[in-house]
Amino acid sequence: MEMKMMLVDDEERFLSTTQKLLLKKGYDVLTATSGGEALEKLRTSNVHVVILDVKMPGMDGIATLREIKKQFPTIEVIMLTGHATVESAIEGLKTGATDYLMKPSDIDEIIQKAEEAFMKRQNLEEKIRVARMRKIIKSPREIINEMDKM
Amino acid sequence: MEQNIYTTIRKIILTRMILVPFIPFVLVLIIGYYFLTTSIETSTVSAMKRIAGDHRHMIESFLEERKKDLEFIGNSFTFQQLSQPAQLHRIFENLSKESNAFIDLGVFNEEGVHIAYHGHYKLTGKIYKNEDWFKAVMQRGYYISDIFLGYRQVPHFVIAVAQEEKGKKWVIRATIDTFMFSDFVKKVRIGKTGEAYLVNSGGLLQTERRSGGNLMDKLEEKIKYPESPGDTSISINAYSKGDQYLYMTTWLKDKQWLLIVRQEKSDAFKDLRSATYLTILIIIIGGGIIVAVAFNLTSRVVRRMERMDVEKDKLSQQLIGASRLAEIGEMSTGFAHEINNPLQIMKSEQALIEMILSELKESGKLEESDSLRELEDSINQITLQISRCAKITQAILKFGRQGEPVPKDINLQKFIPEVIGMVSKKASVHGISIKQIVSDTTPVIHCDPSQLQQVLINLFNNAMDAILERYGTSGGELTVKAGAKDSKRVEILVRDNGGGISPENLKKIFSPFFTTKPVGKGTGLGLSVCYGIIDSMGGTMDAVSEKGAGSTFIIHMPVAV
Numbered sequence: 001m002e003m004k005m006m007l008v009d010d011e012e013r014f015l016s017t018t019q020k021l022l023l024k025k026g027y028d029v030l031t032a033t034s035g036g037e038a039l040e041k042l043r044t045s046n047v048h049v050v051i052l053d054v055k056m057p058g059m060d061g062i063a064t065l066r067e068i069k070k071q072f073p074t075i076e077v078i079m080l081t082g083h084a085t086v087e088s089a090i091e092g093l094k095t096g097a098t099d100y101l102m103k104p105s106d107i108d109e110i111i112q113k114a115e116e117a118f119m120k121r122q123n124l125e126e127k128i129r130v131a132r133m134r135k136i137i138k139s140p141r142e143i144i145n146e147m148d149k150m
Numbered sequence: 151m152e153q154n155i156y157t158t159i160r161k162i163i164l165t166r167m168i169l170v171p172f173i174p175f176v177l178v179l180i181i182g183y184y185f186l187t188t189s190i191e192t193s194t195v196s197a198m199k200r201i202a203g204d205h206r207h208m209i210e211s212f213l214e215e216r217k218k219d220l221e222f223i224g225n226s227f228t229f230q231q232l233s234q235p236a237q238l239h240r241i242f243e244n245l246s247k248e249s250n251a252f253i254d255l256g257v258f259n260e261e262g263v264h265i266a267y268h269g270h271y272k273l274t275g276k277i278y279k280n281e282d283w284f285k286a287v288m289q290r291g292y293y294i295s296d297i298f299l300g301y302r303q304v305p306h307f308v309i310a311v312a313q314e315e316k317g318k319k320w321v322i323r324a325t326i327d328t329f330m331f332s333d334f335v336k337k338v339r340i341g342k343t344g345e346a347y348l349v350n351s352g353g354l355l356q357t358e359r360r361s362g363g364n365l366m367d368k369l370e371e372k373i374k375y376p377e378s379p380g381d382t383s384i385s386i387n388a389y390s391k392g393d394q395y396l397y398m399t400t401w402l403k404d405k406q407w408l409l410i411v412r413q414e415k416s417d418a419f420k421d422l423r424s425a426t427y428l429t430i431l432i433i434i435i436g437g438g439i440i441v442a443v444a445f446n447l448t449s450r451v452v453r454r455m456e457r458m459d460v461e462k463d464k465l466s467q468q469l470i471g472a473s474r475l476a477e478i479g480e481m482s483t484g485f486a487h488e489i490n491n492p493l494q495i496m497k498s499e500q501a502l503i504e505m506i507l508s509e510l511k512e513s514g515k516l517e518e519s520d521s522l523r524e525l526e527d528s529i530n531q532i533t534l535q536i537s538r539c540a541k542i543t544q545a546i547l548k549f550g551r552q553g554e555p556v557p558k559d560i561n562l563q564k565f566i567p568e569v570i571g572m573v574s575k576k577a578s579v580h581g582i583s584i585k586q587i588v589s590d591t592t593p594v595i596h597c598d599p600s601q602l603q604q605v606l607i608n609l610f611n612n613a614m615d616a617i618l619e620r621y622g623t624s625g626g627e628l629t630v631k632a633g634a635k636d637s638k639r640v641e642i643l644v645r646d647n648g649g650g651i652s653p654e655n656l657k658k659i660f661s662p663f664f665t666t667k668p669v670g671k672g673t674g675l676g677l678s679v680c681y682g683i684i685d686s687m688g689g690t691m692d693a694v695s696e697k698g699a700g701s702t703f704i705i706h707m708p709v710a711v
Contacts, residue, residue: 011491017498024505055487082490104493104540107501 035059167444555598582626589633596710616648
């Protein structure tokens, strides 16, 4: 399964260049310049990992994160912070972010963290899948029932 | 300049503190002294005046009584009776029983012939017609003589009374015991030197004077004579022999004798002198106390002012330093944050350039050449400089926003060796020996261990850098010392034997962005971060250094409560 990422930042040049880089490395990347736009796009496309700037005009990173987690709990979010402080990162992590990155970050760093997050998500999905499988194996009647419904 | 202000203040306070109590003090003393001396003088003089008056009355009544005695005799007996020596003898005997003032008794007829006489001299038959006293008594009826020598050639004085019988006058005369009278006049005693004596109108002594002067001696001192009988004249005169005397002079009634009562001035006004001495003593002691207290208080006040000023200066400097540090911190944080965004973009761009270049190279569109290598070198340089910027902004952000500290009790005897352990590897590589002297009695302090660790490691690294710069890889020495500074503070010293810090640099050493390290090696934030940390822990940090001998960083931390 290919990882699909989304970059959210108010710096458009950062978005376009990073998108280009990621595309060249073979990743599928969407971009959004604000929290609102990001939520809009998440609704229509299946994104696995969001890389989210903490400081944005309007809806800021933490608020966006909260909203994403509420609407799409399985999407992994990596915070991108200009503050080298642990506090803002901790706050992000508490709100449900998977990881954080400090600006300025290498493209490789970004990719690495994104991969890790994606792995985590995949593991989680795997677990969910296995759980479902067990459920199916345990009660074949239910499968029949389900099949009936279908 | 500063010193001048304190000298002026000292002068002002001192003059006021001396003058303000001194003026009323002296005024009270002067007024008190004035009234005291006046009253002593008045009472002394009036006492003497009273004594003189009383004494005059006594002398007067003595003479009056003697006159009465003679008159009584004259009235009781006839001239005939008195002319008989046996009768006169009996009368004298009776008279002596009443008063021993008489030493002889005589009767004279109108012609001044001494008809009868009882006494020690042979005066019977002598003619007194031309004597002054006889003339006076015939004229006035009675007479009291001055002291004179007479026929007997002994100083004496007489009282004579004239009687008339059948148209003929006769005179009865008695000689008064001069010595008895003299003693009677002399017996007044006032103080040590007070004395009384009589002089006649010619200034001859009529009684002996205790302090010297025989009968009929001429008086040496000039005396103010009172104008009329009964008056008392007071004067203070210098006696020719030097001492000053207080004189009281008064005329006797019915007799041209002057009673003089005199006392040495120093004796009379003895109390006055004591009062003067006492006043002077009080002025000296009291004045001395006032001056001493004024000096003591002034120097205390001025010292305290100086100390307070110094403290105030120090405090305001610290405040300025602290607020400036906070401002810089605030500003730099915002600044660093803003720089990070463009840096992020630059980094992405640089990554894109590199990627495109490698793509071009792979596809063969770009051939290896010197220019290409230079381009790659230039791009690498950009990468390097971006990461350098990133380091700086990170350091600034650290400086501006310290994490929330988690204070714990720290036992420095364990803590310091632990921290030294973290740098001991680096030290041994560079041949630096580390000496640790942590006193067993070092009290426990209460602060965030990671922050304290950051401070200490920073200081150790700085010290080692300084040592390396001077010695290379041998001979370096780093000393870490800890112990109680006083009951409230713990002192941690970090000393190196490096090149030291010049005085100008020492002043700026805790300022942010101040560094002596070569470009790219230091951010100039390490020590100011340390300073900020220690300050937030309620401690102080200071540095002393001698160029060429090394530097010492001194941290004072409050003891844990």
